[in-house]
Amino acid sequence: MIRALTGYSTRNPWKVIALWVVLGISLALLSPMLLARVTQSQTGDFLPKSYDSAAALRIAEDDFGMKPDATTVTVLVARTDGQALTAADQQRVEAEAAKLAQRRVVMPRKDDEPAFLVPDRSQTPRVAPAMVAPDRSFELLSAELTGNAADEGVQGVYRAFRDATVARFADAGMRTGFTGGLADAVDTADSHRTAATVGSALVMGLIVLLNVLVFRSVAAALLPLLAVAMIGSVAGGAVAVAATLTGLKLDAGTPGLVSVVLLGIGVDYLLFLLFRFREHLRARPEQPAREAAAQVTARVGTAITSAALTIVAAFATLGVASFGQFRSLGPAIAVAVLVMLLGSLTMMPALLAACGRGMFWPSRSLRRQPGEGFAARFGALVARRPLPMLLAALARLGALAAGMTGIRMDYGLGGAGDRTPAAATAAEISRTLPAGVSDPTSVYVVTTDGTTLTPGRAGGPAPPPPPPGGGGGGGC
Template identity: 65%
Template structure:
């Protein structure tokens, strides 16, 4: 199947290129046009209905008109001269709020807007909330509806903010906005320049790496172009699948898919390019098309196995209970399958068309390169495998020590550093009111039989909640319009995004609600703190399920690819060590160096999948080449040395490219995304430079051909002699033979 695809691509390259060009453009347009219509901004929608906060969200939607894509904001209004608010000021603020609530905010539509752009124009919900006890400001509750990650929705918020600011300024008042969409937009605006610079820098680094390695501008630029085309098609496929199935994506999924595709796509092209250049050097008489066909057929097997490893790993997320994981896994799996198809068709077709021109003006095809660092490393690993194994284990063990005492942070990554206008507004509010005013915890009470609920019967519950340590204020009960539900807002003294608030809500608050709710009623606790308390429980259960299932599937793929039981065990142990070392190092950086409350709750699972799956890519490449070299005459350690010499440059370059791709996430304004970017980049570097170039080859050098048990690769001299013992009696010179016989096994 694999050779059939690569063979067709190299026989009819122009047809394949034309098909991908059309497909890439069409699917890219589809993906951009409908991306934000298939993403779900509300994390609560991904929780199973059995969780308390999910049940509270359902009550809010059914009885209080809350919408899944609603964006609640807190608007602060104060006198421009800094004086205390008068009664006349409060009436003026409420009058202006009423005007805002009647006026439609039109969405600005740029000339270069893509087709099918969604119009977010709407009339916002604006209502008075409360005045600070010291009368320094008055708060208004604002709600805009739409996906906060959609640039169009962000532009709509900017338009509303500017209109409101101008209207209140005419009355001698100043405004500030915080929470939700305000945080997102202010962070994006503050980081826009840096994000652009980092994106450009990442592309420059990738291009320069290719130029330094291949000495060719075409070989440097073509991988980026190809990956962009295939990536656009993959993104369109994910969006199309979401539209057809009605399953919405998490807001962070598109960015993760983009990073994954850039990284693995360039990796796969690099594997082909390095082997293609090697083929042209060793077979100068061969045509470019014939060389492309032979290389694509050979490397295609390793690339397919590597891609299927990622697909299998992420597909296991489908068994997770937390919906954010459940949609992330299949989405990445679909995109990787599209990238695999492109790697087996479009990439070989381009090699067939360009041939030796791919490496122009480099003269590297005319001569065999010097041994270089890769050759010296190969000889060192083969000569001193025990030393290399111990050094690798010492490094990985030292980093893994950070796992001791590691803590999880289930927050959103928000901070009160006051670097943005939104953060400064939140800080101003918290100096006069409880920290949770802008993001309250809400108790929803309904009748067990679905009948009406009397708010007056909830006085005991409100009084009990007010007595809970950590609850700064309890708002009066508010009945729904249909009278079948009542909401009670709690303003906590702790930040709703922090661990203290989550502990408070999941413990004392829920215990109090259970103990004091009236007979015949049901009560659920919702809000940000309650939501992330439940997410912590869901994720903890998913980690225990996904880890072993993913490891089992990856091991099965390795067994089928390597036709061995011992080699997959060696690879799985090595990537397990890399995962532990990466997570431990991330904990040290987050908790000790950056003084954060813990590592992001998604990090262990995402890191496990990326490091184990992507790290296995490099292990597959080196293992496949070692097996190929062991089929040639000579001792096993010499085969390891040759494999490292030929493969280390491809692995090193691919590792640097993939690390740069993930490392770009480390400058994201969200600390959780920063952690994922840094940790994944570190894990990729460890996988490439420690595991695949040093540890795995050294272990194979120690085990010899027995590592492939029960199906050992047969050497060429064995096959020509017709029996296994031929080379022992008539074969190689004494030192080489002694080297192989002296191995512990094999």
């Protein structure tokens, strides 16, 4: 089977390359639409039904009419001069909130994006007053949007809603702040966008630089990355198609994780083929390049297949996990790795056969056998003195791990390490109200005998009437 795939690819390289290019471009355009249909917007639906939080979600949906994919944003409104809100200010805030609740927020879209390929997340949020601070320094509004906080479309809708809200209250002489899970996710993504872009560029640049230094060739440096990108596009579409056919629901973060895995293993497999191809050409300078490509890829393809199937089997075991995100992530990555394996056995052999010795131009390294390098000398040293080298490696790893001593992880809004606007708003709220107000957790209490539930039976006193002026109160 492996020899049949690699043999056909090296005999018909341009047909194979053209097929992968067409599939890659087509599925890159269709993937957003396909993935939108198989993406689960409510993270809680991935939980086993026996979990308390999953049961609470069903109660909220069935008995209280809440949307299963609702996400709440807490909006802080205060006077710009720092004075306490007056009754007139509070009425103005609530009037503006009512207007916002009637305004449809349109999802921004790039000019070059066809409308039918991009899922439309436009919606009319539910906006309502939540509570007024005891010192009347601010009022909180509750804005409900629908969709997964990790969905870029939902994040775009939130940005449009945030900008419109800021502008509306600014005209009234008031400032606003936003917090909650969605607001924190968007602020974190925005604050890290530049770092992520620079980091990705540096990683890609480093890969290209290392390839140039090793192969002394522009083609050998760039073609593997282009091949991985093309195969990755096909893999993303294959994951969406497989999920559609099987009814599997994916998390919004799955495509990003799939891309990371494919980049690592794809570059590894393709560079492995390049190294062996160069060695073969050095040993047999008179052999035609296509024949050499066929022999190398057939032999190396066995090792690549073994490695890929091991990864597939490892990720496929997540299909029996109780947590739904893992149960869908494992098979998704397994399908993507299978596509990368297929690309490694077809597209890369076709590239080697099509380029031949030109793959390593303008390097002249094919004409001479390289001398013993640093890696060979270091390997010989490890073989001669295994125990001292093992102890030295453990010592270095221990020194590096020592940097983790005393580290404290904080996943809450407004943590010590957070510097986002959402975290600042959460911190401002927590100075006056309980910290949970920023991102509230609802508790649902039901009777076991089907009778009416009263505040007294729930274990607490009846709630006090709301204060004059309409300020609502929070509760569970």
